[in-house]
Amino acid sequence: MSMSGLWCVVPAAGRGARVGGDIPKQYLPLAGRPLILHTLDRLGSHPGIAGLMVVLGANDGLWPGLTELHGKPVHTVLGGAERCDSVLAGLRGLPADVAGHDFVLVHDAARPCVRKADIARLIAQGAAAGGGLLGAPLRDTLKRANADGRSEVTEPRDHRWRAFTPQMFRRAELERALQSAATQGVVVSDEAMAMEKSGFSPFLVEGAEDNIKVTTPADFALAEFLLEKTL
Numbered sequence: 001m002s003m004s005g006l007w008c009v010v011p012a013a014g015r016g017a018r019v020g021g022d023i024p025k026q027y028l029p030l031a032g033r034p035l036i037l038h039t040l041d042r043l044g045s046h047p048g049i050a051g052l053m054v055v056l057g058a059n060d061g062l063w064p065g066l067t068e069l070h071g072k073p074v075h076t077v078l079g080g081a082e083r084c085d086s087v088l089a090g091l092r093g094l095p096a097d098v099a100g101h102d103f104v105l106v107h108d109a110a111r112p113c114v115r116k117a118d119i120a121r122l123i124a125q126g127a128a129a130g131g132g133l134l135g136a137p138l139r140d141t142l143k144r145a146n147a148d149g150r151s152e153v154t155e156p157r158d159h160r161w162r163a164f165t166p167q168m169f170r171r172a173e174l175e176r177a178l179q180s181a182a183t184q185g186v187v188v189s190d191e192a193m194a195m196e197k198s199g200f201s202p203f204l205v206e207g208a209e210d211n212i213k214v215t216t217p218a219d220f221a222l223a224e225f226l227l228e229k230t231l
């Protein structure tokens with residue numbers, strides 16, 4: 001793997017409907033500045049990351065126009081209707097000379113608390129395994145509910161993991177896998193799912209549970225608390 005670092009695609013073209021704010025959640029304030037700036041700061045200051053490709057929504061008037069962060073290039077591209085469309089657009093928008101960088105990372109703009117040590121472990125272990133993702137084994141008993149909201153059965157939780165980001169794959173392989181899913185009309189919820197569908201088994205790298213995806217209004221207070229703890 002290149003020692004000069006990897007590019008990271010940052011999908012930030014979502015609306016944040018579950019947060020329900022007047023503006024997309026990535027621009028809502030978190031500890032005094034837009035959420036997305038915390039995420040980009042954490043990625044851009046990581047020695048394993050060479051550049052950022054931020055994927056923006058149509059008519060995004062809130063992007064602060066960053067072109068550089070911690071001395072690293074920040075590029076932008078227009079995203080699509082689903083997260084997987086945005087990631088594919090980000091991969092296609094990467095500068096041509098990034099082709100030499102075999103692997104790429106993908107990290108949700110909505111996960112500002114990712115730990116730098118976890119990024120480093122993913123880069124090391126993901127490269128050795130041909131691609132992987134951060135995640136965590138399920139730690140609670142798992143129930144399947146019926147339509148009345150009653151628990152019908154307790155599901156086995158062995159070998160069940162929650163998927164986080166960053167996820168790390170070979171750029172060309174990931175682009176092919178996402179394109180193939182799109183051609184089949186399949187909406188994949190993460191990069192690993194696209195790679196699974198193309199026959200690859202991504203390596204699961206255990207990461208901290210506090211790498212939360214800000215998804216609901218209550219997550220802002222939690223993320224604000226976690227920001228300092230996860231530095």
Ligand SMILES: Nc1ccn([C@@H]2O[C@H](COP(=O)(O)OP(=O)(O)OP(=O)(O)O)[C@@H](O)[C@H]2O)c(=O)n1
Nearest residue numbers: 011012013014015016017018081082086109110
């Ligand atoms: N068409 C989309 C949808 C999502 N995302 C990004 O993917 C990440 C994870 O998605 P999620 O948390 O589901 O964000 P939203 O789609 O914005 O949330 P919601 O489903 O509540 O609208 C976010 O950084 C989001 O901006 C994206 O780039 N393009």
Ligand SMILES: C[C@](O)(CO)[C@H](O)COP(=O)(O)O
Nearest residue numbers: 083108163164165189190213
């Ligand atoms: C990629 C991801 O963050 C892994 O958990 C997630 O799949 C994206 O969020 P969504 O809520 O499933 O759209």
